[in-house]
Amino acid sequence: MLLFPIAVFSFVDVYIMYDSTNLTEVCTVNPWIFILQRYIWAFYTLLYPIVISIFCFSLFDIEYKNDYLKKLFTLPVNTSNIFGAKVLYIIMMSFMSAMISYLLLLLSAFILENVYSIYPFNRYDYSFANFIFFIRLFIATLSIASLQLLVSTSFKTFVIPICIAGVGVVLSLISQRAEFVVFIPYFSLFDLMNKYQSGSTDLLGKVEIINVTYIFVFITFAYLKFISLCKKRI
Amino acid sequence: MYAIETKDLSFNYKKKPLLESLDLQIPTGSIYGYLGKNGAGKSTTIKLLLGLLPALQNTIYHNGLELNSHKREILSMVGSLVESPAYYGNLTGYENLLYLKNIYGCNSQKIYDVLQKVNLIGDKDKMVKKYSSGMKQRLGIAMALLNDPNTLILDEPLNGLDPEGVYEIRELIIDLKKEGKTILLSSHILSEIQKTCTHVGILHDGRLCYQGTLVELMNNVSVEINIQSNDILKIQQICMESKISINAIEQNNILITLNKGEQKDFMTKLDKEGVNIQKSESVDKDLEEIYLNLTKR
Numbered sequence: 001m002l003l004f005p006i007a008v009f010s011f012v013d014v015y016i017m018y019d020s021t022n023l024t025e026v027c028t029v030n031p032w033i034f035i036l037q038r039y040i041w042a043f044y045t046l047l048y049p050i051v052i053s054i055f056c057f058s059l060f061d062i063e064y065k066n067d068y069l070k071k072l073f074t075l076p077v078n079t080s081n082i083f084g085a086k087v088l089y090i091i092m093m094s095f096m097s098a099m100i101s102y103l104l105l106l107l108s109a110f111i112l113e114n115v116y117s118i119y120p121f122n123r124y125d126y127s128f129a130n131f132i133f134f135i136r137l138f139i140a141t142l143s144i145a146s147l148q149l150l151v152s153t154s155f156k157t158f159v160i161p162i163c164i165a166g167v168g169v170v171l172s173l174i175s176q177r178a179e180f181v182v183f184i185p186y187f188s189l190f191d192l193m194n195k196y197q198s199g200s201t202d203l204l205g206k207v208e209i210i211n212v213t214y215i216f217v218f219i220t221f222a223y224l225k226f227i228s229l230c231k232k233r234i
Numbered sequence: 235m236y237a238i239e240t241k242d243l244s245f246n247y248k249k250k251p252l253l254e255s256l257d258l259q260i261p262t263g264s265i266y267g268y269l270g271k272n273g274a275g276k277s278t279t280i281k282l283l284l285g286l287l288p289a290l291q292n293t294i295y296h297n298g299l300e301l302n303s304h305k306r307e308i309l310s311m312v313g314s315l316v317e318s319p320a321y322y323g324n325l326t327g328y329e330n331l332l333y334l335k336n337i338y339g340c341n342s343q344k345i346y347d348v349l350q351k352v353n354l355i356g357d358k359d360k361m362v363k364k365y366s367s368g369m370k371q372r373l374g375i376a377m378a379l380l381n382d383p384n385t386l387i388l389d390e391p392l393n394g395l396d397p398e399g400v401y402e403i404r405e406l407i408i409d410l411k412k413e414g415k416t417i418l419l420s421s422h423i424l425s426e427i428q429k430t431c432t433h434v435g436i437l438h439d440g441r442l443c444y445q446g447t448l449v450e451l452m453n454n455v456s457v458e459i460n461i462q463s464n465d466i467l468k469i470q471q472i473c474m475e476s477k478i479s480i481n482a483i484e485q486n487n488i489l490i491t492l493n494k495g496e497q498k499d500f501m502t503k504l505d506k507e508g509v510n511i512q513k514s515e516s517v518d519k520d521l522e523e524i525y526l527n528l529t530k531r
Contacts, residue, residue, distance in 0.1 A: 062322065071320035071377070074284045075337050076310040 001055045001093050002100060004048060009104040012039040016112060031119040032126040033197055035108065044101075044137075045189045049144055049169050053161040055093065056148035059086050064156060069230055083226050087219055090149060094141040102134035132201045133192060136208060140188035143211035144168075146218035147185050153225040182207050185214055237262040237385050237416035238283060239295040245278055245287065252278045253440045260418055260433070262297070265411050267431035267448070268420040269525060274437045276420045277317060280389050283418075284314055296385065310338070313383035315391055319374025323363035327354055327373050330362060331380055338381040348376040353402060367394035375403065379410075386410060386417045392426060404430050428521040438529045448521075453495035455524050460489050461504075462513040469509055476500065486512070 016039065063069050072082055109121040144165075151161045168186035181187045191207045204212075238260040245253040253275045260266045270276045281287040283294060285305050294301040296308040321330050331345045349355045352372040357365065362373060371394050378386055388407075392400050400423075407417055407430055421427055427434065427448075434451055436444040444451060458481065463469060469488050473480050478500065481489040492500055497516065504511060 062324075066320055066323055067318065068320045068322065070286060070316055073286055074309060074312075074314045074316065075334070076306040077337060078306075 001097050004051045005101040005104055008043045013108050030124050031121050041193050049165040052144050053148045053165040056145055057152045057158045057161045060152045083223050090145045095138050098134045098138035129201055133196050136192050139208050139211050143185045143214045146215045150218045150222040153222050235298050241293055243293045262416050264433045265417045265431045266433045267427035268435050270437035275440045311384045313378035314387040315374045315378045316389050319370050321362045326359050328358040334380050348379045352376045368399045389420045424521045436528055443528050456491050457494045457516050458491050459516045462487050463511050465509045
């Protein structure tokens with residue numbers, strides 16, 4: 001999950017540098033939006049949900065595989081602490097992933113502007129919009145991760161969480177104009193870019209409020225599922 | 235006080251009774267062998283004792299503390315190995331123990347001590363997924379010992395061990411008893427129970443059909459003695475007086491059955507009465523036969 005932004009930004013930066021060797025004209029549109037929308041965001045909307053689903057599933061799979069849950073429950077630790085540790089880890093990883101993405105965007109902008117002056121990032125003050133963008137990314141990631149946490153406590157195989165991620169992305173993609181689309185957690189990744197393009201710096205829009213609600217609802221259901229699952233597996 | 239005590243402990247699974255009115259009494263400082271065939275309810279009992287399965291209030295006590303109301307306190311004093319050992323395969327043996335050490339909050343030196351005890355110190359930096367099944371079993375025991383527990387609950391700890399490993403673990407269990415620890419040992423290997431345990435509990439179809447010391451169990455069982463003598467009539471008379479059953483009489487041989495505990499007294503009595511014994515042979519029953527007899531009832 002942490003490697004994903006590093007891989008995407010490195011790949012995109014190398015590609016832009018390679019592609020820019022033939023370009024002489026200075027970019028006339030906002031390079032922040034241009035770089036994110038044209039090169040980077042496709043990876044985040046299509047691949048990132050799958051990475052999140054694998055990450056969440058692996059958090060439980062390691063204990064399912066080795067029958068470690070039984071051992072955990074013979075230790076003087078509460079079930080809620082075990083589940084809480086997993087949720088905390090997801091929150092930390094989601095936050096770090098969003099922050100790494102943010103820092104990598106700034107680094108990419110610095111490199112591209114200084115090495116190839118065709119991208120005038122300094123001409124546009126987008127620092128606040130960028131920051132809000134990645135805070136929104138954190139909320140969206142956490143909402144998707146919470147859903148995947150619930151899915152991972154319900155199924156033993158990683159195929160189903162990945163399928164759910166795939167269906168969620170496709171559904172968000174094909175029903176972008178429908179009213180109900182705001183209720184699909186995966187849509188928030190598409191919505192992020194729309195708001196970034198329009199320059200909106202509102203942190204808590206309708207989609208974000210729905211996402212925050214989802215985080216609490218999914219985590220609560222995942223906890224209840226985790227308790228019942230542990231009893232069954234023992 | 236008992237290290238572990240259950241009072242009228244019952245457990246049903248899908249309305250089928252797995253355990254019925256179990257009154258386990260495991261004395262402090264003993265090695266308690268818990269015997270029973272597959273499906274008798276041994277693992278269920280162990281899971282109940284560790285709080286992995288729900289038990290009714292006031293049915294399970296560890297050192298006098300009720301399990302449901304003192305669960306964390308009890309679990310910090312108990313080490314366990316339930317069924318197959320659980321571990322993180324992508325971590326080394328040392329890292330697996332380090333993880334538990336952080337949960338228990340014990341000393342780092344303890345990791346080396348338990349690795350030394352189970353003879354895994356040389357393989358501590360090897361990934362556990364590369365361990366043999368015997369090494370995994372020994373790591374499981376090391377994990378159970380890490381918090382320096384008063385009570386150790388080991389479910390089939392000898393599974394997957396080679397003869398050398400079985401010997402080492404047996405010696406380790408005996409050493410732990412000497413340190414004052416109480417050990418509940420569930421096993422199918424009756425010969426090991428006979429060599430290791432001081433107390434035995436035999437479970438059959440969810441009910442405890444014997445509980446007591448191993449010595450009592452071995453003494454209360456009958457033993458067959460074949461005596462070769464010229465005074466068969468005198469022996470016959472003594473047997474009738476002592477209410478000892480005679481199985482067969484053949485020329486100078488008499489075959490009798492008596493409790494093992496009475497064997498010595500009976501032979502002394504024959505000696506005192508001046509019976510000339512040419513030869514005597516006793517056929518002892520081992521734990522396996524005793525176990526089979528008890529569970530056939």
